[in-house]
Amino acid sequence: MRLLYQLNAAFTAIIIIIMSLTAFFVYSLLMDLLVQDELRQLEGRAEVLRNIANEQNPSERVAQLSQFIQDSNFPIVLFDRYGEEVLFSTLPAETAQKWVENYDGDLIEEEVWEGHQGESYVVYDLGFAPSRSGMILVIATPLDDLQVVQAIFAQRMTGVFFIGLMLAIIMGYFLTRKLVTPLTRLKQEVKKIEKRQFSQVQPVKSSGEIKEVEQSVRQMAHELERYITSQKQFFQNASHELKTPLMSIQGYAEGIRDGVFEKDAADKGLTVIVSETERLKKIVNEMILLAKLDSDEDVYHPQATNVIDVITQAKDRLVPLAKERDIELRLESDGAFHTFVDRERILQALINMIGNGIRHANHEVILLSYVEGDSLRILVTDDGDGIPEELLPQLFERFIKGKQGETGLGLAISRAIVQRSGGTIQAYNNKGQNGATFEMKLSKRMSSLRSDIIEEGNDSRKKERDDNGS
Numbered sequence: 265m266r267l268l269y270q271l272n273a274a275f276t277a278i279i280i281i282i283m284s285l286t287a288f289f290v291y292s293l294l295m296d297l298l299v300q301d302e303l304r305q306l307e308g309r310a311e312v313l314r315n316i317a318n319e320q321n322p323s324e325r326v327a328q329l330s331q332f333i334q335d336s337n338f339p340i341v342l343f344d345r346y347g348e349e350v351l352f353s354t355l356p357a358e359t360a361q362k363w364v365e366n367y368d369g370d371l372i373e374e375e376v377w378e379g380h381q382g383e384s385y386v387v388y389d390l391g392f393a394p395s396r397s398g399m400i401l402v403i404a405t406p407l408d409d410l411q412v413v414q415a416i417f418a419q420r421m422t423g424v425f426f427i428g429l430m431l432a433i434i435m436g437y438f439l440t441r442k443l444v445t446p447l448t449r450l451k452q453e454v455k456k457i458e459k460r461q462f463s464q465v466q467p468v469k470s471s472g473e474i475k476e477v478e479q480s481v482r483q484m485a486h487e488l489e490r491y492i493t494s495q496k497q498f499f500q501n502a503s504h505e506l507k508t509p510l511m512s513i514q515g516y517a518e519g520i521r522d523g524v525f526e527k528d529a530a531d532k533g534l535t536v537i538v539s540e541t542e543r544l545k546k547i548v549n550e551m552i553l554l555a556k557l558d559s560d561e562d563v564y565h566p567q568a569t570n571v572i573d574v575i576t577q578a579k580d581r582l583v584p585l586a587k588e589r590d591i592e593l594r595l596e597s598d599g600a601f602h603t604f605v606d607r608e609r610i611l612q613a614l615i616n617m618i619g620n621g622i623r624h625a626n627h628e629v630i631l632l633s634y635v636e637g638d639s640l641r642i643l644v645t646d647d648g649d650g651i652p653e654e655l656l657p658q659l660f661e662r663f664i665k666g667k668q669g670e671t672g673l674g675l676a677i678s679r680a681i682v683q684r685s686g687g688t689i690q691a692y693n694n695k696g697q698n699g700a701t702f703e704m705k706l707s708k709r710m711s712s713l714r715s716d717i718i719e720e721g722n723d724s725r726k727k728e729r730d731d732n733g734s
């Protein structure tokens with residue numbers, strides 16, 4: 265069943281239950297209220313009767329009393345309580361007799377008395393002075409009269425009930441429609457995402473939690489689109505990177521086989537084949553490493569590391585390259601910064617960054633590191649031409665490279681390593697001067713890596729046990 269109908273059905277059911285309960289209570293309370301009201305009126309009449317009874321002149325008293333009884337069309341019974349004798353009654357004799365007999369039994373406590381045919385009366389009874397005489401005057405109103413009033417009330421209440429119910433159902437329908445419509449629209453937008461029609465995804469007018477879901481869905485669509493585009497680009501770039509050396513290998517190999525290249529040319533061809541094969545091997549190895557860093561495979565082994573030592577080591581490794589290119593390599597750092605990272609992998613990430621700097625610098629590359637709160641910031645700044653603007657947004661993607669680039673995997677690997685280390689990496693062109701800066705930030709608290717360390721510890725202990733056992 266559609267959500268709109270479900271909500272409407274639930275809403276209607278709740279309204280009917282609430283209205284029925286209210287009607288039931290009001291209806292049953294109404295009779296009590298009518299009886300109480302009638303009793304008050306009877307009391308008023310009894311007061312008039314009392315005044316007549318207190319009249320001094322007996323002839324006037326009788327005249328007034330008979331006038332009062334004639335004027336009023338309500339039943340009156342006068343009886344002798346002790347003699348159990350009806351003295352006067354405007355009711356059927358059986359009813360009057362029944363009341364006389366049962367008066368001292370239970371009727372004295374009741375407000376509603378029953379007649380001899382089962383009909384009911386609201387009654388007010390009063391003793392006539394002197395009270396010792398046992399004279400009781402009962403004035404009554406048939407309950408039928410009150411039941412007529414109650415029935416009219418019930419009729420009207422049912423009318424109001426239905427009008428109210430109709431209005432509530434109509435309002436409920438519009439309210440639930442307002443609530444459900446954004447969900448239906450959102451479903452249509454999600455269908456577009458399912459069909460990968462990302463550009464056609466439209467914002468849905470909504471509020472509250474639905475708005476939050478809508479924003480998440482659009483963000484998800486955006487992320488998915490970005491991911492699919494980058495995957496496509498990755499496959500295109502990867503096949504291109506692999507195809508170029510393969511074609512060159514194939515060209516030389518066929519040339520040598522067919523005798524097109526001979527002697528020196530054949531030697532040169534073989535050298536190219538070997539170096540291109542090396543290059544292919546490097547690309548494939550780096551792609552495998554990236555895939556492993558992305559998944560949770562066992563290629564990252566964190567240990568307590570002084571990162572400043574690692575920076576110094578990276579610099580030492582790159583001094584020959586800097587010398588070869590006549591670039592001054594300066595390191596400005598002090599103290600120590602201990603954290604839990606894979607020393608070798610961080611070294612690899614730094615070598616990628618510094619190596620790029622040296623290749624793109626004109627005169628110098630500066631390595632600067634300093635502690636800031638709980639983090640260590642490492643800046644690699646060069647004075648080259650800077651990063652081409654069009655490369656900046658996707659610089660850390662696989663196979664993204666500039667004109668003088670090599671494979672375009674270095675920065676992708678650096679980012680994967682830094683992310684596994686719980687840090688961040690970013691690149692920007694220097695403001696007001698030439699060159700680019702690459703910034704790596706590592707944090708001191710690497711609690712997420714502790715599980716890796718514990719697992720690693722367990723693994724090494726297990727290995728020890730195995731070794732001892734064998």
Ligand SMILES: Nc1ncnc2c1ncn2[C@@H]1O[C@H](COP(=O)(O)OP(=O)(O)OP(=O)(O)O)[C@@H](O)[C@H]1O
Binds near residue numbers: 650659666675676
């Ligand atoms: N310091 C820099 N200054 C200017 N451009 C840079 C700098 N560092 C990187 N780049 C640009 O970013 C691109 C990607 O760098 P990345 O290290 O990922 O690949 P690569 O150096 O071309 O190849 P490799 O995979 O061998 O590292 C480079 O090709 C280059 O165009």
Ligand SMILES: [Mg+2]
Binds near residue numbers: 616
């Ligand atoms: Mg590089």
